[in-house]
Amino acid sequence: MIDELFTISTLIGILHSCVRLATPYLFASLGETFGQRSGVLNLGVDGIMLMGAFFGFYVVFEGHNLWVGVLAAIAIGVMMGLLKAFVSVTMQSLQGISGIGLYLFGLGLSSLLFKTLIGSVEGVSGFRQLPIPLLADIPGIGHILFNHNALVYLAYLMVPASWFVINRTTLGLKIRAVGHNPEAADTLGVSVNGVRYTTLMIGGALAAVAGASLSIGLQNVFQENMTNGLGFIAVALVYFGSWRTVGVLGGALLFSLVNALQLWVQALDIPVPSEVAVMMPYIMTIVVLAFTARQIQRPAALARSYERGE
Amino acid sequence: MPTGRRRIEDQIVYGISRPTGGHRAVNFRLNAPYVQMYGIVKRFPGVLACDHVDFDVRRGELHALLGENGAGKSTLMRILYGLYQPEDGRILRDGAEVTIHSPTDAIRQGIGMIHQHFMLVDTLTVTENVALGLKSSREPLLDLDRVEDGIRELSEAYGLQIDPRAPVWTLSVGERQRVEIMKALYRGAAMLILDEPTAVLTPQEVDELFVTLGYMKENGYSLVLISHKLQEILAISDRITVLREGRLVGTVPTGEMSRQELARMMVGRDVMLERTREDDIDVGDVKLRLNDVKALDVTGQPALRGVSLSVQEGEILGVAGISGNGQRELAEVIAGLRPIAGGSVEMDGTPISDWTTARRTESGLAYIPEERMHDGIVRDFAVSENLVLQEHTSDKFSNGIFLAFDYIARYSRQLVQDFYIKTPDIRTMTRNLSGGNIQRLILARELSRRPKVLVAAQPTRGIDIGAIEYIYQQLLEQRDTGMATLLISEDLDELLALCDRIAVIYEGQIMDTLIREETTAEELGLLMAGVHPQKQ
Numbered sequence: 001m002i003d004e005l006f007t008i009s010t011l012i013g014i015l016h017s018c019v020r021l022a023t024p025y026l027f028a029s030l031g032e033t034f035g036q037r038s039g040v041l042n043l044g045v046d047g048i049m050l051m052g053a054f055f056g057f058y059v060v061f062e063g064h065n066l067w068v069g070v071l072a073a074i075a076i077g078v079m080m081g082l083l084k085a086f087v088s089v090t091m092q093s094l095q096g097i098s099g100i101g102l103y104l105f106g107l108g109l110s111s112l113l114f115k116t117l118i119g120s121v122e123g124v125s126g127f128r129q130l131p132i133p134l135l136a137d138i139p140g141i142g143h144i145l146f147n148h149n150a151l152v153y154l155a156y157l158m159v160p161a162s163w164f165v166i167n168r169t170t171l172g173l174k175i176r177a178v179g180h181n182p183e184a185a186d187t188l189g190v191s192v193n194g195v196r197y198t199t200l201m202i203g204g205a206l207a208a209v210a211g212a213s214l215s216i217g218l219q220n221v222f223q224e225n226m227t228n229g230l231g232f233i234a235v236a237l238v239y240f241g242s243w244r245t246v247g248v249l250g251g252a253l254l255f256s257l258v259n260a261l262q263l264w265v266q267a268l269d270i271p272v273p274s275e276v277a278v279m280m281p282y283i284m285t286i287v288v289l290a291f292t293a294r295q296i297q298r299p300a301a302l303a304r305s306y307e308r309g310e
Numbered sequence: 311m312p313t314g315r316r317r318i319e320d321q322i323v324y325g326i327s328r329p330t331g332g333h334r335a336v337n338f339r340l341n342a343p344y345v346q347m348y349g350i351v352k353r354f355p356g357v358l359a360c361d362h363v364d365f366d367v368r369r370g371e372l373h374a375l376l377g378e379n380g381a382g383k384s385t386l387m388r389i390l391y392g393l394y395q396p397e398d399g400r401i402l403r404d405g406a407e408v409t410i411h412s413p414t415d416a417i418r419q420g421i422g423m424i425h426q427h428f429m430l431v432d433t434l435t436v437t438e439n440v441a442l443g444l445k446s447s448r449e450p451l452l453d454l455d456r457v458e459d460g461i462r463e464l465s466e467a468y469g470l471q472i473d474p475r476a477p478v479w480t481l482s483v484g485e486r487q488r489v490e491i492m493k494a495l496y497r498g499a500a501m502l503i504l505d506e507p508t509a510v511l512t513p514q515e516v517d518e519l520f521v522t523l524g525y526m527k528e529n530g531y532s533l534v535l536i537s538h539k540l541q542e543i544l545a546i547s548d549r550i551t552v553l554r555e556g557r558l559v560g561t562v563p564t565g566e567m568s569r570q571e572l573a574r575m576m577v578g579r580d581v582m583l584e585r586t587r588e589d590d591i592d593v594g595d596v597k598l599r600l601n602d603v604k605a606l607d608v609t610g611q612p613a614l615r616g617v618s619l620s621v622q623e624g625e626i627l628g629v630a631g632i633s634g635n636g637q638r639e640l641a642e643v644i645a646g647l648r649p650i651a652g653g654s655v656e657m658d659g660t661p662i663s664d665w666t667t668a669r670r671t672e673s674g675l676a677y678i679p680e681e682r683m684h685d686g687i688v689r690d691f692a693v694s695e696n697l698v699l700q701e702h703t704s705d706k707f708s709n710g711i712f713l714a715f716d717y718i719a720r721y722s723r724q725l726v727q728d729f730y731i732k733t734p735d736i737r738t739m740t741r742n743l744s745g746g747n748i749q750r751l752i753l754a755r756e757l758s759r760r761p762k763v764l765v766a767a768q769p770t771r772g773i774d775i776g777a778i779e780y781i782y783q784q785l786l787e788q789r790d791t792g793m794a795t796l797l798i799s800e801d802l803d804e805l806l807a808l809c810d811r812i813a814v815i816y817e818g819q820i821m822d823t824l825i826r827e828e829t830t831a832e833e834l835g836l837l838m839a840g841v842h843p844q845k846q
Binding site: 168169170171172173174176177180181183184185186187188189190297300308 | 391393412413414417423425428429430431432433434438439441442443444445446449450451452493
């Protein structure tokens with residue numbers, strides 16, 4: 001029973017799941033990192049994920065190509081990002097509460113559309129395993145790292161890509177400046193609102209892809225509220241990672257490891273009450289956040305709307 | 311001598327290209343107007359901030375813009391820099407009308423602005439701050455190496471010493487100001503607006519800044535200096551424009567003006583800023599004593615590293631220093647707002663270190679906090695409520711659990727009258743008062759209790775000259791009746807005018823305590839920078 005957990009093949013299985021399960025966290029948290037580095041807290045990630053998950057799934061369910069599904073998710077994600085930007089950047093509503101509103105909107109609308117357009121739980125054939133030639137044959141490591149579907153690889157590629165955009169491009173410099181001192185950026189002719197619209201659209205697109213990675217990549221079904229609050233954990237991971245892409249990667253892996261462990265504990269019928277197993281990732285979130293109180297890298301203007309004047 | 315609508319073409323000198331590190335080199339005519347503003351009108355809710363103001367600045371000129379707080383000088387310059395849009399008026403550059411909708415437009419017109427509160431992103435490096443908002447040569451990628459080379463060139467050309475790779479949070483205030491100037495130069499500015507640039511500098515840093523400005527002037531830059539420090543304006547400007555309550559009072563050549571005349575233009579009446587009292591009064595017993603006081607700042611770092619000082623009855627002891635050297639913590643420890651980490655505070659010979667703030671207040675300690683809007687008053691309280699804030703539970707102002715409204719009203723009206731607090735009514739929300747009137751209110755509350763000891767932290771910062779004059783007068787009067795005052799200030803002129811002795815604080819320690827008559831601004835300035843003059 002419990003010793004089954006410690007066999008080599010089980011460990012490889014757990015690590016493989018861990019790498020795989022980090023996918024939605026990575027997309028969503030990296031997206032949220034863009035927004036937060038520019039000073040906007042978007043708590044609506046989970047709602048955007050649900051919308052992305054639904055549209056990605058629906059397009060594929062209607063018989064289109066998987067990548068068309070991803071594009072549909074991106075499109076709806078950008079629109080949700082624009083909505084968030086309009087409410088909290090242009091209209092300057094409080095970022096926290098408007099994010100909750102966006103979440104509830106996404107949750108409700110995706111459920112409604114699901115009931116009207118599909119009606120019952122259906123499956124699709126999502127992205128297939130795409131073992132990378134040669135690398136996938138390495139014993140152990142090969143299966144853990146190089147035997148996944150395209151969306152999983154894409155999620156990991158987003159880590160250096162996001163780092164590059166934030167640290168090596170003019171847009172990235174503007175994002176960092178706007179998140180820390182929007183007044184200063186404004187006096188140099190940087191459009192604070194423009195930058196925030198951009199990051200929220202990027203964040204929306206990535207959150208929607210995170211959702212699609214569930215509905216057409218990992219689980220290949222759509223259900224109401226299928227994210228189960230995953231988007232909120234993604235927001236927490238940004239704090240955990242101190243607003244750095246590498247930190248977010250670490251957080252996502254740690255988190256998905258606990259998740260993978262939990263799944264395997266259940267799969268192997270180890271006599272731990274399933275409620276306790278399911279609770280583990282959430283307890284983990286609380287513990288981790290409690291211990292990441294140091295906020296050195298925190299964008300100083302996070303969650304503050306910017307208005308010229310004064 | 312008010313300026314009319316005119317095109318001054320006197321002393322036209324052609325030639326000379328500006329060495330701006332190769333970023334921009336144009337011919338200019340010295341003394342030709344670079345920017346002209348005519349009939350500028352700007353309204354804010356309830357205030358006419360600029361009322362048909364004319365202003366111009368010539369090439370190679372340092373033009374000072376003088377006025378009290380709220381006179382409209384910053385507003386006028388913010389309009390020129392595109393941060394505000396005027397309701398009416400025209401702006402000309404090199405004689406051609408331009409519209410400036412944003413800082414980007416201003417920068418395009420060669421106008422740069424150094425704000426009073428530095429507009430820097432402290433988590434970024436100097437180079438990143440300079441590059442921010444500029445087109446890169448490798449768009450969309452950054453080209454920080456190229457920017458860094460440009461910075462090095464400029465810093466050599468103008469004697470602006472900065473390390474381009476240093477993160478801004480590691481820099482001193484003087485260095486940050488250089489980064490600000492660098493940002494404007496790098497963008498090819500031909501004109502710089504400096505908003506109160508010396509307010510935060512040591513006298514030595516001020517001298518360095520003036521050298522840089524002088525050099526820029528020689529090279530044809532137009533400079534606008536917003537200030538209310540008469541002395542420095544008289545020392546370095548070519549012309550002075552005075553604004554009062556949003557209106558233009560006049561533009562005058564500096565050479566023709568004296569301090570008194572300028573002050574009169576600025577305030578609209580004669581002003582008495584000099585020390586008015588006969589010298590040498592008898593100082594009595596020690597009223598406030600600090601022995602080796604230690605305290606931590608908000609981040610838990612030591613802010614006071616063993617401060618000892620004493621203030622006697624009928625004495626004003628000044629504390630000079632550049633902000634952030636422990637002044638705030640010093641005031642808070644005495645007031646009882648910050649725990650003491652070592653040493654002791656005594657009032658009237660009794661240790662008060664573990665007393666509550668209320669007990670200190672009742673025993674005769676008065677406190678004028680640095681953050682008057684935050685710590686001095688409750689913004690959404692009525693004037694009368696703020697006036698009795700401290701003593702509202704005393705028998706004077708309450709009947710059992712009820713406030714004695716009638717008495718409070720009478721008492722407040724008396725104080726409003728005695729301390730010349732300009733307010734429509736005692737029930738007016740305090741937030742609607744001007745800074746100077748809020749400070750009068752705090753002064754009224756604190757001094758009306760006839761305190762034995764007063765701790766005043768930056769009491770005149772950011773308030774108009776009329777209120778400053780009044781505060782000086784009150785501090786001196788109270789001193790003559792025996793109050794012991796600890797006056798914490800960054801304004802050396804103020805300290806030299808009011809204090810009997812001046813202690814200089816540097817990195818949480820008292821460098822030295824000097825007798826006013828025996829010291830100079832230069833000596834104090836060196837001590838403020840952590841240098842013992844005699845030990846050099």
